[in-house]
Amino acid sequence: MKNVTDSFVSLGHWPSAGSFGVNTDILATNPINLSVVLGVLIFFGKGVLSDLLDNRKERILNTIRNSEELREGAIERLEKARARLRKVEMEADQFRVNGYSEIEREKLNLINSTYKILEQLENYKNETIYFEQQRAINQVRQRVLQQALRGALGTLNSSLNNELHLRTISANIGLFGVMKEIID
């Protein structure tokens, strides 16, 4: 026994038993237990792990989908805003163009009406002048006629006697008889 322990101690310093190889002792290498442990581990671990990983994948997919949707929404809103901007710009341009033509038209209308009014006033003026002219002429005519009649009356009164009067009346009767013959 002492030999055994002696050599055990000395061999423990530099053991020289064995070589490379495959250990086929089932009881020592423990494959049954190992396979049972591995089997249980894989069986339960697979369920848990695939749950975790699927959750993670779902989360990633959802995040990506959400951000895509937000992006789409943002692009849509941008497009709508741009369309509105274009429409408003066009309307503004139209207003501007229309506004200018309106102004032109108003100006022309104003000018025309002013011309018309001026014309009317001109007409009134001319008529009034003509009327006044006519009145003046009539007045002058009347006065001249009065003067002529007064002169004639004076002449007649100065140079009228019975003989002249009889000769004038018989001439006029003779004129009336000729006129009646012409009419018949």
Next chain:
Amino acid sequence: MNGISCSINALNGLYNISGVEVGQHFYWQIGGFQVHAQVLITSWVVIAILLGSAVIAVRNPQTIPTAGQNFFEYVLEFIRDVSKTQIGEEYGPWVPFIGTMFLFIFVSNWSGALLPWKIIQLPHGELAAPTNDINTTVALALLTSVAYFYAGLSKKGLGYFSKYIQPTPILLPINILEDFTKPLSLSFRLFGNILADELVVVVLVSLVPSVVPIPVMFLGLFTSGIQALIFATLAAAYIGESMEGHH
């Protein structure tokens, strides 16, 4: 010669009865150092798993992620969340570090518990989780130490050392001691948990090989996962603590 051969036979018999080898390592000679080769081999396997799965998963990135890409993005979000909670606003540059810590420890713990390492027989020692070796965990803890020192110094310059006399200068010895206990506790916590779980499972398997070890194996998976999370969270917390502003 006879004594040695019969003791070797007896020893083989001993090995057959209790195949628990604790503390025996498979040594490689690199330069002047003896390296624990079994830890290196299992670490390489863990690194290959991590790099390979990462490269495959991000090969064709889509906006709607496929299953592998979804899983890795989920892990990245989790690590980012841990860093953000612990470090605060400037958590960006530290996510790769915390992520590497967490993923390396997590995958190495779970690979030690789930992969059938015992099928491959080494000349000495056996393959198991790389974090069941104190060297690995101390290396990780020292890296964390360097990381939080670097964080504090790069953020505050030499004013970082003013934190040793806050809130009162009486606590100076305790603050200095903290710089030693932080990596110590990190390394031992991880090492103890992983090695102990491994030992319990091996002992139970050697006693009752078939059904009884299974609950303990589940417990081992659970605690080793938690240990990875704790290591990463504490590393982030130390980094955040050394980067935060004045109290």
